[in-house]
Amino acid sequence: MSAKESAIVQFDNVGLRYGTEREVLSNISFTLFPGRFYFLTGASGAGKTSLLKLLYLAQRPSRGGMRMFGTDVITMPRDELPGFRRRMGVVFQDFRLVDHLSAFDNVALPLRVSGVRERDLAGPVNDMLDWVGLGHRADARPATLSGGEQQRVAIARAVIARPEILVADEPTGNVDPEMALKLIRLFEALNRLGTTVVVATHDYQLIRKVPESLIMRLDKGTLSDPTGALRYPPKRAPSGVEA
């Protein structure tokens, strides 16, 4: 099997600019393989969120090629994008929960969008809320939840449909170190079940907690490869990565 065939995501010389500004991402090329745990690091403003937006198909690149799940998503008809998005889970930096829906309904949203019947929803959603420790807050609106609780609802929503790839943008940015570690353990548990995980963070202490992870580092819109994460095929990272 070639690298291209087994890759879950492949970026080829991708560039991104907003309007007529200079490129925020330049010549980005990398490959993500199934079942791996990736960290995307870099200082604030390095372009992590922009890269993740390309990954979860919220943005088209200004140039270059992008393949996901073996398909060219640049030339893909727009009406086929929803099917690809359903294969991903996204944890947004600002959670992006729907304010007027309860925690239960927020977590159930991906399943409803995918067409799961109401009678099949309650069990998995309640199990997922229990798993993130929010079974007792199922009826709570996001505004009544703490930042950490909102974060966990957002994670539960991202993983409820068992995505093939989970993309998380600074998921520990709003929680205390103890909760951050719990969240990382949660992502590891998902990763062990076969989900490819991509976590954007600038917290190197956190990265060290996942010795098997591969690192992609962004610096002023350009990607570097300190652990060989971008090689074909990638080399496993040694435990611990120096910042």
Add this chain to the structure above:
Amino acid sequence: MTGKPPTLGRAVDRGLAPFRGRRAASLLPRTRLGGPVPWVIAIMVALCVLAAGGALALSNLAASARGDLAGSATVQIIEADNDLRAEQARRIAGLLREDPAVTGLRMVPESEVAALLEPWLGSGEAVDAVPLPALIDLELAAEVDEDALAELETRIAAYAPSARIDSQETWLAPVLDALRTLQFMALSLIGLLAFAGVAAVWLAARNALGGNRDTIEIVHLLGGSDAQIASVFQRSILLDAIAGGLLGLVLGAGAIALLANRFAALDSGMVAAGSLSAIDWVILAMVPLFAVVIAVYTARMTVLASLRKML
């Protein structure tokens, strides 16, 4: 939270149900697309029902007048000498009875002519001195046209040079033209109201889209399709349009019934001919249905056009 995540079984893979209806509608807070939309639609529908009712009544009136007067004409013999006029009328009637273009004929009695002119001439001995024209009502064969009437007029002129034939359709023509103009204006008004309704729904849908942009983006990023998102707005506008349409129908029909009642009090045969039939009322009842269809279609197209600008 550190254990294995729960499995979903095969819930995702089996038993797919479309994301629409009530479960999809919960995505939008109810008040976002509500507000003035039902009232605007109610006003539009009420005015459309009134205009359509007016157009149908005018149509009935014109059809009735045309039906009553089609194929009929009046011969008018103007002669000051009473005896000569009576003789001319008798001879012309004899001629017309034998003409295949004439299927029926009635000599209008002088008393009836006097009664017709009484509002203008009054009555009494002074009026008796005024010579009245002799009138002969004709029923004409279906194929008789203006040329045939002109030929007939030439023939009767041999008996009475001053006699002339008036086709009743001819003098009714300006009235029918006026009715047609009124009908056209009523239909134009319906068109303008439909346009205004579309514009109102378009604005409401765009406003609702703007107010719910975050939710829409989230649903999009979770894999929601344009059609799924559009269906949420469609449902919302559907409920508003049904409520507004029914209210508008009640208001419009009530206004028509009130007008009909007032016109009926005039006790005029012509006005009575413009009354609405059962089929007309069925057509009026369809107005809110059209309004609902137009509103839902407009909302769908507006939302889809906006969503196409998103990735």
